[in-house]
Amino acid sequence: MMLRGFRRAKGTFGVRNRLIVMSSVCCANSFVEQIAVHDKNAVPIIHQHGCNHIGNDRDQVLRTLVGVCNNPNVGGILLIGLGCEGIGVKDILSGIDTENKIVKSIIIQEMGDKEDIIEHGKDYLREINEHLSMQESEEFNLSNLVVGLECGASDPFSGITANPAVGLVSDKLVQAGATVILAEIPEMIGAEEALSEMIDNQEVKKELFSRIREYVKLSRKYGCDLLGVNPTPGNIESGLSSIEEKSLGCITKGGSSKIQEFVKYAERPKSKGLVVMDTPGNDPESITGIVAGGAHVILFTTGLGTPLGNPVAPIIKIASNNRVYTHMKDYLDINAGEIINGMNISVVADRIFEFLIKVCSGEKTASERNHCREFAISRTGPTF
Amino acid sequence: MSYPQLLKYIIILNKKDNVGVALKDIPVGTYLLDCDGRELQVTIKEEIRAGYKISLQHIKQNDMIYKYRHVIGAAQTDIKPGEKVHIHNMSSLVKNDAQRI
Numbered sequence: 292m293m294l295r296g297f298r299r300a301k302g303t304f305g306v307r308n309r310l311i312v313m314s315s316v317c318c319a320n321s322f323v324e325q326i327a328v329h330d331k332n333a334v335p336i337i338h339q340h341g342c343n344h345i346g347n348d349r350d351q352v353l354r355t356l357v358g359v360c361n362n363p364n365v366g367g368i369l370l371i372g373l374g375c376e377g378i379g380v381k382d383i384l385s386g387i388d389t390e391n392k393i394v395k396s397i398i399i400q401e402m403g404d405k406e407d408i409i410e411h412g413k414d415y416l417r418e419i420n421e422h423l424s425m426q427e428s429e430e431f432n433l434s435n436l437v438v439g440l441e442c443g444a445s446d447p448f449s450g451i452t453a454n455p456a457v458g459l460v461s462d463k464l465v466q467a468g469a470t471v472i473l474a475e476i477p478e479m480i481g482a483e484e485a486l487s488e489m490i491d492n493q494e495v496k497k498e499l500f501s502r503i504r505e506y507v508k509l510s511r512k513y514g515c516d517l518l519g520v521n522p523t524p525g526n527i528e529s530g531l532s533s534i535e536e537k538s539l540g541c542i543t544k545g546g547s548s549k550i551q552e553f554v555k556y557a558e559r560p561k562s563k564g565l566v567v568m569d570t571p572g573n574d575p576e577s578i579t580g581i582v583a584g585g586a587h588v589i590l591f592t593t594g595l596g597t598p599l600g601n602p603v604a605p606i607i608k609i610a611s612n613n614r615v616y617t618h619m620k621d622y623l624d625i626n627a628g629e630i631i632n633g634m635n636i637s638v639v640a641d642r643i644f645e646f647l648i649k650v651c652s653g654e655k656t657a658s659e660r661n662h663c664r665e666f667a668i669s670r671t672g673p674t675f
Numbered sequence: 676m677s678y679p680q681l682l683k684y685i686i687i688l689n690k691k692d693n694v695g696v697a698l699k700d701i702p703v704g705t706y707l708l709d710c711d712g713r714e715l716q717v718t719i720k721e722e723i724r725a726g727y728k729i730s731l732q733h734i735k736q737n738d739m740i741y742k743y744r745h746v747i748g749a750a751q752t753d754i755k756p757g758e759k760v761h762i763h764n765m766s767s768l769v770k771n772d773a774q775r776i
Contacts, residue, residue: 447725447726448698448725448726451686451688451696451698451726452686452698455686455688455743481767481769482745483769484745484746484768485743485745485746488745518769527761527762529726530696530697530724530725530726530727530728530761531726532728532747532748532760532761532762532765532766532767533747533748533765533766533767533768533769534767534769535745535746535747535748535767535768535769536742536747536748539742539743539745539747540743542743543688543743547744630686630698631698631699631725633683636686
């Protein structure tokens with residue numbers, strides 16, 4: 292199947308031609324906002340990081356910022372830095388592949404004058420917009436697509452309607468040669484036997500299981516045993532009988548394919564097919580990492596509803612039940628609650644897939660129409 | 676007298692599963708359930724709430740319970756077709772002990 296998109300580096304294509312204005316460090320956030328406000332196309336990306344992290348933590352933050360810039364949906368970038376920050380504009384620039392992408396930057400401490408900074412920012416935005424408007428979309432194969440999966444604000448129906456329907460979509464994407472990223476490692480705790488059957492590569496199995504164990508140990512260190520407390524009394528009250536069942540309810544979004552690779556947070560997968568990324572269960576952090584890993588679109592299942600969006604990737608919201616689809620209709624796209632009414636799960640899966648193709652062709656999701664652009668980088672260490 | 680099909684109330688997530696999940700509350704009553712090619716009459720004595728599991732087969736004590744084609748626990752007693760399956764008659768295989776992690 293062929294789609295249309297914007298050519299980027301190394302044979303990748305974007306389904307959007309985003310112009311992002313991004314801070315390299317928290318201290319530059321206000322200038323990002325004050326410059327981006329002058330252009331209705333510009334998407335501001337601000338965050339709370341960029342300095343005083345060390346070791347793996349610094350690597351992870353840098354990898355995420357670079358990964359967001361390298362996402363194929365991004366066509367133009369204006370980076371705003373302070374100058375003295377630990378993760379500088381130069382560090383980010385050196386990681387960006389600029390083929391078919393226009394990148395500009397401003398360093399506040401170098402320019403100094405506030406008016407100069409704003410005017411330069413506006414000039415750069417004009418230049419980037421001119422460049423973007425000249426780029427035409429081209430055909431590309433569905434096998435180039437990277438789709439991320441997330442479940443958030445779940446309810447007892449999430450694991451029996453929306454997630455299994457997404458699982459069928461994942462299977463279809465994998466069969467077409469595309470890449471599907473499953474994540475949220477804490478939501479895999481207890482499902483190791485099932486995961487074992489989904490992984491042939493022993494190295495991948497070893498790394499993933501080791502990471503699941505680390506999350507359990509970490510939770511105990513901070514006073515809450517994620518293995519011991521699940522399923523919670525609320526889960527049990529709603530019919531979940533074991534932690535295996537609860538975790539499988541989440542993992543089922545990934546479908547029935549074998550897991551090919553386990554990648555770090557914000558790392559771009561090398562494999563096609565189903566891959567797992569090391570992200571926490573926290574939705575903004577998980578999605579930020581998946582998008583930094585190159586995801587074009589996110590399939591997000593929800594039982595209670597959430598407006599959550601992303602600055603770079605459209606998020607398709609799939610409701611697990613009819614009540615939330617009506618009550619939170621402003622934030623949702625597809626109703627998998629129809630399964631409760633008797634609709635065949637494969638019909639719902641077809642609807643999700645068809646909408647995914649439309650979104651890739653330019654149709655906006657609810658999260659895009661609402662201008663929801665949450666961005667949160669997952670950290671592993673303290674700030675010094 | 677024709678009884679309603681239990682299948683209309685439940686979802687079976689994978690053909691390997693021996694439990695289905697109620698999509699709607701299942702009222703007390705008699706239902707028909709296709710079990711191993713035979714149509715059984717099943718009596719639901721206590722309302723089964725949406726989200727709860729129902730056995731699709733004759734499950735023996737210690738048999739594995741399958742949902743999403745994977746094991747989610749083991750039967751603690753014999754379980755008849757149409758019977759509710761939950762923490763009162765099945766348990767997790769994942770042991771929460773310090774040595775395991």
